[in-house]
Amino acid sequence: MDTSPILSIFLPVIFAVFLASFTLYIVRIVKGPTVFDMALAVDCLAFDLAVFIALLSLYYDTPFLIAGAIALALWAYILDLYISKYFLTKELGGHK
């Protein structure tokens, strides 16, 4: 069935909510007193951006945007692991 008439009303409302929460996360990234707060906010921002891209691919009827969502879901985890490893050992596995 053709869902575009319903989605063209429903999705912009959801986009507004997501953009508001992006703004709040960016406030925490800019203000964040420590690196860990910034990393946590970047984490949430990346996961939400993945959802936003998936919703955009529904809105614009194109399947090519969804590949970006999977990559966005992965790199925030790598950022977490590198930051926590650096703060625990003060090195990242290079030459000492």
Place this chain on the structure above:
Amino acid sequence: MLEPLEYMILALGMVLVAIGAFCDLAGALGMVRFPNFFVRLHAATVGSIGGAVIPLIGVALIASVSDQLGFFKWAISGGALVAALIILLVAPAGSHALAYSAHKSRAVPVEPKVCDLLEEHERAKAQRKVGEKGEEA
């Protein structure tokens, strides 16, 4: 013939996306308002599991009944499901690693706090080690 079932799937997907948007806004508000890093971890988990995994499952449901996408509706549906699964596995592990290293490296002050049992445990372990060394010497 399948019309009623498709409408139900569409409604379920839209409800999941709406729940996700609410959880995301709640998580973002908590991220700004909460007092320290260890409390903000709670908001971050609400924002990543409630605000990312659940709407991605909703997107997968919506895409699977959207015939205007043609054959590619299965690409969007499967991609959204895979992204939801990856976030479900990865977000708790990442925030746990951050919390562990933040407490271990003492880069984040635990303030305001009622009690910090992990810190007391570490201090007791260090004292025991010093005591054992003293007995050997």
